Amino acid sequence: MPHFFEPIAAHLGSAYLRYSFTKGTAQEVEFLVDELGLGPGTRVLDLGCGPGRHARALAERGVEVVGVDISERFIDLARDGAPPTATFVVADARQLDYEGEFDSAISLCQGAFGLVPGEDGEVLRRLIRALKPGGRAAVSAFSGYFQVRWLGDGDEFDTDAGVNHELTLVRDEDGEEAAFDLWTTVFTPRELRLLAAAAGAEVEHVWSVSPGEYDRLPPDLEHPEFLTILRRP
Numbered sequence: 001m002p003h004f005f006e007p008i009a010a011h012l013g014s015a016y017l018r019y020s021f022t023k024g025t026a027q028e029v030e031f032l033v034d035e036l037g038l039g040p041g042t043r044v045l046d047l048g049c050g051p052g053r054h055a056r057a058l059a060e061r062g063v064e065v066v067g068v069d070i071s072e073r074f075i076d077l078a079r080d081g082a083p084p085t086a087t088f089v090v091a092d093a094r095q096l097d098y099e100g101e102f103d104s105a106i107s108l109c110q111g112a113f114g115l116v117p118g119e120d121g122e123v124l125r126r127l128i129r130a131l132k133p134g135g136r137a138a139v140s141a142f143s144g145y146f147q148v149r150w151l152g153d154g155d156e157f158d159t160d161a162g163v164n165h166e167l168t169l170v171r172d173e174d175g176e177e178a179a180f181d182l183w184t185t186v187f188t189p190r191e192l193r194l195l196a197a198a199a200g201a202e203v204e205h206v207w208s209v210s211p212g213e214y215d216r217l218p219p220d221l222e223h224p225e226f227l228t229i230l231r232r233p
Helices: 003-018 025-036 053-059 072-079 120-129 145-149 189-198
Strands: 041-045 066-067 086-090 102-107 131-143 156-158 163-171 177-187 204-209 213-217 227-233
Touching: 003 072, 003 163, 003 177, 025 053, 025 102, 025 131, 025 213, 041 053, 041 120, 041 204, 053 066, 053 086, 066 072, 072 086, 102 120, 120 131, 120 189, 131 145, 131 204, 145 177, 177 189, 189 227
Parallel strands: 041 066, 041 102, 066 086, 102 131, 131 177
Antiparallel strands: 131 227, 156 163, 163 177, 204 213, 204 227
16 A cells, blocks of 8 residues: 555646755755765665755765655655765555664664554664664654644544644646645653664654754754764774
8 A cells, every 4th residue: 555645746746846855955965965964885774765956965975875765756856866875766665674784874854764664663773773783873753742732723633643634725837736644753851762762773862953953952842853873882
């Protein structure tokens, strides 16, 4: 059965890159290069890579990147004109079979983690398993605190599951509009630490961030996302 996000991505296509949250790629990549120690020869997994904006930016720095996404449309866009050190694969994050292959991993902007309600722990487990021992990862997640504080008029928030449902209007490259259901899981720092422990990872940091404004700020109520830095023992 297709994941609910596949038809959204198929409709969006390259119009995904028009959204404001995608405009901070350069700052986010600069931050992650510094924090994770990425450079030429480093092998990185980008899980839920979308059209490949982070993976391509890393590859332009000589990083060897494997981008994985469930959307064939997004992977086609990512491959088009990609740097030679970037490889893109269509795959489901819940069925990822890499093991001990990567120096680092990223999963950003709810590209995989946070878009599979009830199965986020499995996504995280497979991401950590893909790392070499001592490998580190950066995973972003929507803040439950921020989501509840700023619920939209059309949002339906499941307080038991921690999942927000909305009917979202999406425009394609030609401006054609279509409505889709979107389910997004939100988290607290405590939940992220518990999920990480269950996945076999050590938590080094949990920071509050906004897209394009990654920083080392303690968890708060003001930022829409948490950025968790993990390490495989």
